[in-house]
Amino acid sequence: MEIVTVPQNELLSVTVIDAQGLSNVSLIEAVKKELNELCGIRNTNFIKLYNIPRALPKLKNLKYEMMPSETRLTDRLFLAGDTQLNASLNAAMISGERAALGVIASINTAI
Ligand SMILES: Cc1cc2nc3c(=O)[nH]c(=O)nc-3n(C[C@H](O)[C@H](O)[C@H](O)COP(=O)(O)OP(=O)(O)OC[C@H]3O[C@@H](n4cnc5c(N)ncnc54)[C@H](O)[C@@H]3O)c2cc1C
Numbered sequence: 001m002e003i004v005t006v007p008q009n010e011l012l013s014v015t016v017i018d019a020q021g022l023s024n025v026s027l028i029e030a031v032k033k034e035l036n037e038l039c040g041i042r043n044t045n046f047i048k049l050y051n052i053p054r055a056l057p058k059l060k061n062l063k064y065e066m067m068p069s070e071t072r073l074t075d076r077l078f079l080a081g082d083t084q085l086n087a088s089l090n091a092a093m094i095s096g097e098r099a100a101l102g103v104i105a106s107i108n109t110a111i
Helices: 024-039 089-110
Strands: none
Touching: none
16 A cells, blocks of 8 residues: 655644743744654644643543443433543543443433
8 A cells, every 4th residue: 555645735733741941932943853853754844833821621530441331420411521531532532432332322221
């Protein structure tokens, strides 16, 4: 299989958790350097930097897995989302799938 990419059309998003006291200009250069050294990504065009304080929910009791039955809040209400487990895309998807399975199980039980 051949994978064809058109580099000028690729969009890359980078998240920096700790700017280590660097200015925005220095931070952008540091990220470009790491992209080059660690990922072999060169000739990048910087587009935009957003500073988002407190971007992630402050969660206690971090979890990585849950049962479908745990997503059920009431008879007809099921909860999904990263706050159910941990602040990540993976957690959001897992909790969403478990909630869907919880709904299916409740429908099957009712039938
Ligand atoms: C800057 C940043 C960088 C990140 N980087 C990474 C990363 O590299 N890797 C990773 O795994 N995760 C990363 N995350 C975390 C990841 O983006 C989230 O954990 C994930 O998107 C959560 O998905 P979700 O569907 O649970 O919630 P969200 O994506 O937050 O969706 C919740 C939705 O509900 C809507 N909503 C809220 N309240 C109401 C209401 N009352 N009525 C109707 N709608 C409502 C919101 O508008 C939103 O659209 C990052 C997050 C941020 C902010």
